[in-house]
Amino acid sequence: MGGNGTGQSILVEGLEKRFGDVHALRGIDFAVPRGSVLGLLGPNGAGKTTAVRILTTLLTPDGGRAVVEGFDVVRDAAAVRRLLGLAGQSAAIQEELTGRENLEIIGRLYHLGRAEAGRRADELLERFDLAPAAHRPAKTYSGGMQRRLDLAASLVAHPAVLFLDEPTTGLDPRGRSGMWEVIRELVAQGTTLLLTTQYLEEADELADQIVVIDQGAVIAAGTSEQLKSKVGGDVVEFTVPDASRLGDAVAAVAGLTDGDPFTDQETGKVSVSIGDRGSEALIEVVRRLDAAAVEIAGLSLRRPSLDDVFLALTGHAAEESAATPGPPRRRGRRARQEAGA
Amino acid sequence: MTTVAAPITVAPTAPPIIRQAGWAVTDSLVMAKRNLLVWSRVPAYIVFTIVQPVMFVLMFRYVFGGAIHVPVKGGYVSYLMPGIIGQTGAFASMGTAISLAQEVQKGAIDRFRSMPIARSAVLAGRLIADVVRMLITIVIVVGIGYAVGFRFQNGVGGAVCMVLLATGFGLAVCCISAFTGLAIRDEESAQAFGLIWLFPLTFVSSAFVPIQTMPSWLQVFARNQPITLIINAMRSFALGGPVAHALWTSLASIAGVLIFFLPLAVRAYRRTS
Numbered sequence: 298m299g300g301n302g303t304g305q306s307i308l309v310e311g312l313e314k315r316f317g318d319v320h321a322l323r324g325i326d327f328a329v330p331r332g333s334v335l336g337l338l339g340p341n342g343a344g345k346t347t348a349v350r351i352l353t354t355l356l357t358p359d360g361g362r363a364v365v366e367g368f369d370v371v372r373d374a375a376a377v378r379r380l381l382g383l384a385g386q387s388a389a390i391q392e393e394l395t396g397r398e399n400l401e402i403i404g405r406l407y408h409l410g411r412a413e414a415g416r417r418a419d420e421l422l423e424r425f426d427l428a429p430a431a432h433r434p435a436k437t438y439s440g441g442m443q444r445r446l447d448l449a450a451s452l453v454a455h456p457a458v459l460f461l462d463e464p465t466t467g468l469d470p471r472g473r474s475g476m477w478e479v480i481r482e483l484v485a486q487g488t489t490l491l492l493t494t495q496y497l498e499e500a501d502e503l504a505d506q507i508v509v510i511d512q513g514a515v516i517a518a519g520t521s522e523q524l525k526s527k528v529g530g531d532v533v534e535f536t537v538p539d540a541s542r543l544g545d546a547v548a549a550v551a552g553l554t555d556g557d558p559f560t561d562q563e564t565g566k567v568s569v570s571i572g573d574r575g576s577e578a579l580i581e582v583v584r585r586l587d588a589a590a591v592e593i594a595g596l597s598l599r600r601p602s603l604d605d606v607f608l609a610l611t612g613h614a615a616e617e618s619a620a621t622p623g624p625p626r627r628r629g630r631r632a633r634q635e636a637g638a
Numbered sequence: 639m640t641t642v643a644a645p646i647t648v649a650p651t652a653p654p655i656i657r658q659a660g661w662a663v664t665d666s667l668v669m670a671k672r673n674l675l676v677w678s679r680v681p682a683y684i685v686f687t688i689v690q691p692v693m694f695v696l697m698f699r700y701v702f703g704g705a706i707h708v709p710v711k712g713g714y715v716s717y718l719m720p721g722i723i724g725q726t727g728a729f730a731s732m733g734t735a736i737s738l739a740q741e742v743q744k745g746a747i748d749r750f751r752s753m754p755i756a757r758s759a760v761l762a763g764r765l766i767a768d769v770v771r772m773l774i775t776i777v778i779v780v781g782i783g784y785a786v787g788f789r790f791q792n793g794v795g796g797a798v799c800m801v802l803l804a805t806g807f808g809l810a811v812c813c814i815s816a817f818t819g820l821a822i823r824d825e826e827s828a829q830a831f832g833l834i835w836l837f838p839l840t841f842v843s844s845a846f847v848p849i850q851t852m853p854s855w856l857q858v859f860a861r862n863q864p865i866t867l868i869i870n871a872m873r874s875f876a877l878g879g880p881v882a883h884a885l886w887t888s889l890a891s892i893a894g895v896l897i898f899f900l901p902l903a904v905r906a907y908r909r910t911s
């Protein structure tokens with residue numbers, strides 16, 4: 298399998314790319330062990346698509362190198378193309394053709410032969426819950442179905458390495474969870490996967506290793522747990538329904554830790570970082586609020602989320618520049634509506 | 639289904655060269671079939687490739703035709719039909735530019751470029767499909783022509799040569815259009831740009847009116863531009879008469895366009911990333 302005995306399926310070293318004045322990649326490094334999932338996480342414009350395009354032989358890097366299954370993506374581009382599958386941000390399926398026709402044509406282009414291409418198309422349609430829509434033009438499909446068809450198309454030739462560039466961007470929550478389920482199944486079968494996403498929750502759900510990039514540079518890498526531990530310990534979170542008592546609540550818990558509690562004036566939510574003191578700190582919070590006679594709702598102790606990680610690493614939220622609202626943001630809006638009701 | 643190792647069924651080594659050459663042909667045919675299938679599913683495309691040339695035949699035959707006098711056996715309709723067929727070949731190229739621009743925008747070309755298919759297949763498949771589309775239109779236009787009084791006057795051989803020349807000309811214009819579509823990458827701009835040069839070039843030619851009726855300053859251009867040469871040759875094939883001079887000059891101009899624009903189109907395709 299390839300000329301690479303190290304067990305790394307994808308290896309990226311010092312990768313650089315410029316578009317005129319824009320320094321899209323400023324020398325990034327990462328490796329993806331065979332059979333594992335790497336989440337390339339970053340806001341819009343971070344350089345995720347550029348990295349994927351270089352790895353899939355569509356762009357030539359200006360510096361550094363990238364190797365897929367032992368083949369250099371520039372020198373051995375033809376060999377790399379025989380190993381990879383790619384599904385992108387915009388579904389590249391032909392909308393006028395039916396789902397089955399789309400897959401059949403891809404199969405023919407992979408030289409499967411007419412009968413085999415048809416058989417493979419049916420198999421994939423079945424597997425991605427598209428069989429009932431197999432003979433309908435793809436333009437009648439929902440967004441989620443189109444993405445699944447696009448993903449199916451990338452799998453026609455059983456790729457050893459799969460690249461998914463923002464596979465759920467623009468999907469509604471149902472489409473997104475459907476997509477996650479499909480991706481998890483794929484991964485369980487041992488395909489190496491590089492997935493890019495703007496959604497922290499998505500990387501957390503699907504990836505073994507996460508590489509966080511911002512403005513063309515890697516700013517953090519590790520497992521989801523490792524990244525979370527960078528923010529420093531657990532968080533106690535509660536909501537004060539009565540906005541006039543918010544100040545009292547903050548004053549009551551302020552002495553508990555070194556840092557200031559974080560408050561969201563709009564939702565009345567207060568988060569207190571409590572290090573590794575766990576339930577002991579939780580009890581202390583309840584005692585103090587009780588003593589101050591502040592009524593609270595929704596008290597919880599949680600591990601820091603990747604949102605907290607991104608804020609801690611970059612000083613700005615991951616999705617502030619994103620065009621499409623992601624799940625964390627949606628949650629925020631809902632919370633605000635409830636608070637206003 | 640429970641295998642842990644990454645399944646590799648596609649050989650990572652390069653297949654033999656003969657095999658690759660064969661695939662270059664079949665890949666192009668698969669792409670051509672895909673393009674024709676798409677074309678047959680979009681009513682607007684069908685209207686554009688069939689209804690529009692038919693309207694031109696009827697309009698020129700019955701609306702303008704009475705005012706245009708030509709020294710040709712069979713009258714204006716005999717003069718007109720080779721012109722309309724030549725124009726059909728030229729205008730078929732608009733579809734080439736529009737489709738390629740669309741595919742660049744949608745990311746479809748990117749997807750094909752990431753697959754181990756022959757590099758030439760996307761472009762070749764497009765051109766093959768467009769030539770087939772053009773032939774369908776030509777057959778329909780000739781049928782309509784026969785219904786309104788047109789007759790080939792130079793035998794079957796002449797008719798076939800005329801259609802072949804129109805097709806070769808259309809293919810050459812499609813190459814120019816493929817280049818502009820890939821270079822411009824925007825569907826509407828590609829279409830507008832096509833109209834800007836195709837309209838004057840086809841109308842300031844011998845396609846619809848005899849050149850002697852134009853002002854003398856325009857005659858110099860109209861007489862010597864390639865579309866006039868090609869249409870004159872087509873007319874001689876269809877109606878009889880001396881063909882040699884017009885034929886050689888038109889074949890030379892078709893070859894010139896192909897030699898110049900085909901490499902440009904291939905280069906623009908390579909640079910779509």
Ligand SMILES: Nc1ncnc2c1ncn2[C@@H]1O[C@H](COP(=O)(O)OP(=O)(O)O)[C@@H](O)[C@H]1O
Nearest residue numbers: 316319321339340341342343344345346347348
């Ligand atoms: N073809 C291109 N020409 C010019 N600039 C580009 C091109 N592709 C990407 N960029 C720029 O490079 C940066 C990274 O883009 P991209 O890789 O698409 O980010 P992401 O996928 O993370 O949103 C952005 O600033 C983007 O505007």
Ligand SMILES: [Mg+2]
Nearest residue numbers: 345346386463
């Ligand atoms: Mg992107």
